[in-house]
Amino acid sequence: MVLQHPAPPATAAPPTPSPLTRRDVLRTTLRSPVTLRFVVTRVLAGIVAVWGAVSIVFLMIMATGNPAQVMASEEATQEEIDRIARLYGFDRPIFVQYLLFLRNLVTGEFPNSLYTDEPAFSVVLARVPATLLLSVTGVALGSVVGLLVGYWCATSRFRLARVVPMKLLMVLQSTPSFLLGLLLILFFAVTWKLLPTSGMGSWKNLVMPAVTLAAYVAPAVARLFRSTIREMEVEEHVATATAKGLRPRTVRRRHIAVNALGPVIALIGMQVGGILGGAVITEQVFAWPGVGQLLVNAVNTRDFPVALAGVILICVGFVVASLVVDLVVAIINPRSRA
Amino acid sequence: GGDSGSTGTSGSSASSSSGSTGTADRDTVNIAIDPLLTLDPGVARGASTDLTIMSQIYSSLTRFNADSELVGDLATDWEQTSPTEWTFTLVEGATFVDGAPLDANTVVWNMERMLDESNALPGATGIDKIESVTAPDATTVVITTSSPFVDLPRRLSWIYFLDPTWAEANNPATAANPSGVYDLVSWSTDGVVELVRNENYYGEPAPIQYANYRVYANAATKLAALQAGELDAVATVAPIDVPQLESSGNITVIPVVSSGHHIIRFNLDHEATADVRVRQAINYAIDKQAITESLYQGLVEPLSTQLMGPGFSGYDEDRESWPYDPERARELLADAGYGNGLALEMAVPEVSNFVSASEASQIIAAQLSEVGITLKTQTIPGNIWAEYQRTKDTAPDMIYQGFGSSSISSTELLNFVQSAGIYTWGQVPAALDQAVIALQDAPDEATQLELIAEVTEILYDKALAVYLWPRPQVNAVANGLNWPGRADTYIRAYEMSWTA
Amino acid sequence: MEPLLQISGLEIDIPTRRGTVHAVRGLDLDIARGEIVGLVGESGSGKSMTAMAVVGLLPPAARITAGTISLGGRSIIDARHQDLQQVRRHDVGVVFQAPMKALNPRMMVGTQLREALLRAERPNLRAAMVRSLELLDAVGINRPMERLRQYPHELSGGLAQRVVIALALARHPRLLIADEPTTALDVSVQAQILDLLDHLRSTLDLAVLLVSHDLDVIRDRADRVNVINLGRIVERGPTLDVIDRPQHEYTQSLVAAMPSLARRRDLALVGLHRPSGAAAADGAGAGGTGDAPVADLDDGRPVDTPVDQDLVPIAEAIDVHKAFALPGGRLPWRPAHRRTAVEGVSVSIRPGESLGIVGESGSGKTTLARMLVGLAEPDSGEIRFDGRPVTALDREARTTWRRDVQFVFQDSTSALDPRRTVADSIGEPMLAAGVPATERHRRVVELLGEVGLAEHFGERRPRQLSGGQRQRVGIARALALDPRLIVADEPVSALDVSVQATVLNLLNRLRRRRNVAYAIISHDLGVISYLCTTVVVMYQGKVVDAGPVEQVLTEPSHDYTRMLLAAVPGARGRVAVPEVI
């Protein structure tokens, strides 16, 4: 056998800790959950996602019909339609239009809305507060209820208490949101006159749409949280924590529930992403002027600058949401850190 | 562009907020409206949406009043000074809310803006025969046309005027410097449009001070809001919902005879529908009476065999509706070689104006199946449907369509019925094409009437359409709101008032 | 003196689908203040169950059917939740058997330590840190500051075990329950930990229940010893009495099976002689230990045929380096530091050679082994198979490499697919090599027998095995294709001495009969000396001592080796244990 580099053992470092500075304390208590590489790759992936989504939507909008046709008035003749098409360049090959669009995107000359001639982004941005208000409230409400029910159902000692709330939530989840929304309106607004039926305004207007969204978020959160808690409960580190003499409640919260949060956070993040652009039906039912409705209308009227600006913003929202989720998951599950 | 102040997603809290019951606040009326597109009169389309707002914040030369009579708005008087020249006299002292004058020069500027091809304004359609517009003095506008244009005053009823200097500095699509009966407080395409009475309006002031137009994309929510008292006026509810609304006690339902018609149009480029016997058979096979009595609760009657309604020039009171005769339909089909069955497709719009169109087309399909025609109906969103009816290669055999003219002009209405037109009629009989084109340039009303009668007869003879029923127009209002309703689809707050 | 802990007549049943496992049957045990009591016995004999019962942490399915446990005069079995928690908080510290899994993967070591401290001892972050550093230092962890901010998955097995011990001691318990506290530790650290326990015992009156299969450790440290077999104490008494003059048949066979440095190579290890009728007591096939009686015992003569130095080595590592990224700097964009795990190591194994790899915990042994079998790639340097660099192997040669070099994983539990039966796992290499099913089945049965497991174990799943049984399944799998080289990472660490003897004899026999070569990692120098011809000593990623096993173990050339030898349990009193390195 070959043996090389025999080295003497290093003289051991003095083990006694020198007086601790504030920096030491902080350094050992806080640890950045991610590396630069992680952040950079995520951001790049996000840019790719935005580009891809925008390209697909652009090409599909253009492929589904000439915007000029929709822009023209009902009485317009073919010549008028052609004239509008020429003016906006819709008569060029679709690929040329795509390249031009990309160039404009990069140079910041994003086209204005075809109908209102406003910058497309400001049209969409005007809706963002409404959408954020609704989706954040809805998701927050749904998450909180979902987490509470999930935790309760995983830890309660009584069988009925474990089963009933979960099944109730699952009933909610199985009801189409438009039916649920309308039933809420029927009872709370029309019959009992407790809340306004629709529109935006005071907090009262927010209640029913937020509950409708929450009814969709909460059950999934609750189910996932319950099952991850149940899986986490039997991990051996839980026994260690118990053996330390921590209160059972502390063990359940800090060593079981928090550890089980990872997949749940991932789920919630996805839903924020989905709801940003996907709450169309809730918005329609409650006449809530959000991005979703705007987007559907823009697609229908082929107002492609607005539709694309909407898609871009939603993509960015989605990318940001998943970035945040990844960060939170990295905190909860250090092994996932890249 | 992008003037602030006028756009916004949040309802202003100044006026009556949602949730208050309409009866309590007699200064305000809350009205349901479909999603809006723009504030630019040159781009606007659809009397039930954008033009409803514009007709109240802007001035036009003429307008139709609630009884569908053409009256002056900015114009006090007009006359045809030669076959190709019209002279309009304007009111004096009209201004925009910011004080800018609204005179003949304003009108000229606006007409030129509309007609300028490089602006490609869709609103210019229908007035392209105008050659020049001049203003000899501040209250006179002279319009010359390339050929005789009898309908000009009617067509001008939906050309609205901007303030030229204001329009230079602002984006008229998103903001407004009104001159009409109402001033604009805030605007949003699918939120709330808030109007307040324009105290400096040159005409009769609006009875109700505040008008809030609330956008609803969902019919059920709209009805719920009406029942909850958040809305005072909803135009066009489905007749089938009427008993339900009436039973609530605080809502009045007002049926109106509308000027628009629902028809089914054939695509003559398709083999089966190119055969006149097939078209006639379909006409015979549809029992319109059964549908109007059930689905439409007897609130409409089947149409007579003409495209125009009462109020249009050339409307013939003596025409009857097409008889229901399935036996005859079967014979015709067998004759045409479709004795063993025929499969057809029909596009049906999913638009709030087309109340119960989807249900009606299902009944029609069932009726057609009795005579051996399998009708596949496609209920699709309005915009896609609009494209279908223009795109020749994708257009189905039949299209469920509304036929109407916001200028209550038969000339305009019948102009759609031609091979070269944008609607996918396909190759119509040459005689029809000729008559329709001649009609556009008819020098006087007598010639017009003659040509209209000719067109109507060809349409009937060749069975180019199925004449269904007038557009069902049933309005629902909160008790105490006076609103006679209109034959067209404008929903104007200034025509409403609260009973004391 | 009133015993601190008193267990009497304890019976624990675990109902399963195939019947009830009687894990503990009528066990009596007591520990006085300041006393270290050993609990030894075969794997699966109920040691862990007993320990868990004391702190009320039995698995949910387990039921205590009879007996009493009293701690400081208080009964544990029917204690209220709060009381039990008070006991855990103030009286008992527990060191669990599986250290890696005993730490919360989400929390940094520092956080977990802080949480374990008594409230009075952590008035603020800084105080808590000072105390945490003291604790880590006490269990012999170098660079404690760095460790505080590491997550459990960034620790080596030995480090994790020491953190768990630190956790157990954090609250100054009166009784420490230590379930195999030193299995993952090299002898020097082991000695240090045991010294620490000794020290705490004498200064603070700490009582320790020391569960171990290492008789040398027990002999060195325990005042009294209890020998447990099939859930029952079969012999008890002062340590030296029991170990040097075992009365019970079972104890005698245990002692005889010890591979000890002192007795190395002189005699064959004696396989386990089962007490008659023991198997029947396990309840018809309902789990239990169920080891087959060891039939074919080797005559035990270790091979000493010199290895032909001219042969081409089967496997060779030439100047390999491997480093891992350490937790990043304070800011995300600071480049991560790297910790070198293996630094310029060269080893080679020729046919018939048996190379022992020993060294401190975390010195890079596992990393080196993983590189040798191709589970990890060196950052620099070269791994060769039959003289050819593995990176240059073509498809066919690669297949041969996979066949000829087999690996026994350090962590036998996770090396077995929990969904697959034992037979499936053992048969997998044969399946991959295209051995027909009947032949495969025959061979699986044969291999089970060779590692001392009965045929019916083939149908079990890993969860239904004890730690030692799993380890043997791993070895059987490595043997399945008659490899030329077996790289084994701590192959017998979880085996009690008697089963260990069986396995060691098997390995020796294979070497003699079929010239199989080995690379064996072990912290047990007895095992190394029994099985190996040459040995390398690793220290901080480098090889510091190497040569024929006799030479290195008798005339160590390096300080670290000397220290290692001095720390071997059973050698206590012969050499003074040096200070912490």
Add this chain to the structure above:
Amino acid sequence: MSAGSSLKLALAAEGGSPEAARPGRTRARRPWGAMIAGAVFLIIVLGTVLAPLIAPYEPNQQNLRDMLEPPSGTHWFGTDVLGYDIFTRVLHGGGPPLLVGVSAVLVAMIIGVIAGIAAGSRGGWLDNLLGRIADIQMSIPGLILALLVLVLFGTNLQNVIIVIAIESWPLHFRVVRSHVQSVSQHTYVEASRLAGMGWRRTMIRHIAPSALPLLAVTGTVNFAGAVLTEASLSYLGMGVQPPTADWGVMISDGQTQLGAAWWISVFPGSALLALLLSTQVIGDYLADRFSVASD
């Protein structure tokens, strides 16, 4: 609301270890919940399949004289505005949701599982490529995509299935990918590799089985999402075309009548609810069953 995005709930396998033993607190109980759910599911499927035989009326048989009849002996669930018998149509109306649910989930799972395994086990550029495609897919709002695809290719059941499958494959992809990645780190997968198993066989033997509980969950979640999306598309007029009986269409047909002729929407709504509830209960049960703790 985005039924579409419900598909996107990446049940993210990260973290949850499938082989963790479940606490033995409930031991060998009879799975009553799952049995009832199974029975309900079976009844719905049978009712739908046998609808032509057992329904009292023809699904498209209008009766303009019997419009809006409340539930009665002749019409158990009442009639709608066209005089259709609701009971008959509830029986028939399960067809589209079931068809869309099952086929879309199958297609999505096949794509998602294959892509997930490929990305999770091969890593590198393939993983990146597939991951980015999934990202793109997920960041396009589902309804917008549906709108575009259905306009482009026509509104028919087959296209609805394709749209929903396209929208939901990333769910399976993500779950399978991260599962494969985490399981691949397990020593027993390394052991299998060392035993000379090719990656494909390792996948089948060691990774696929442990993914079953996850797939039982993602599959049923996806099924629920697909059915709800189908209903939403019908609601928006882009799904099943009348007069074909379909629960989603029926619910939205009756929406303005909810306060009066409630039976038009409520009965099909309840049927939809029963279907979704039962599949989810079954999914949870299967997940437990497949998990290693159950033997």
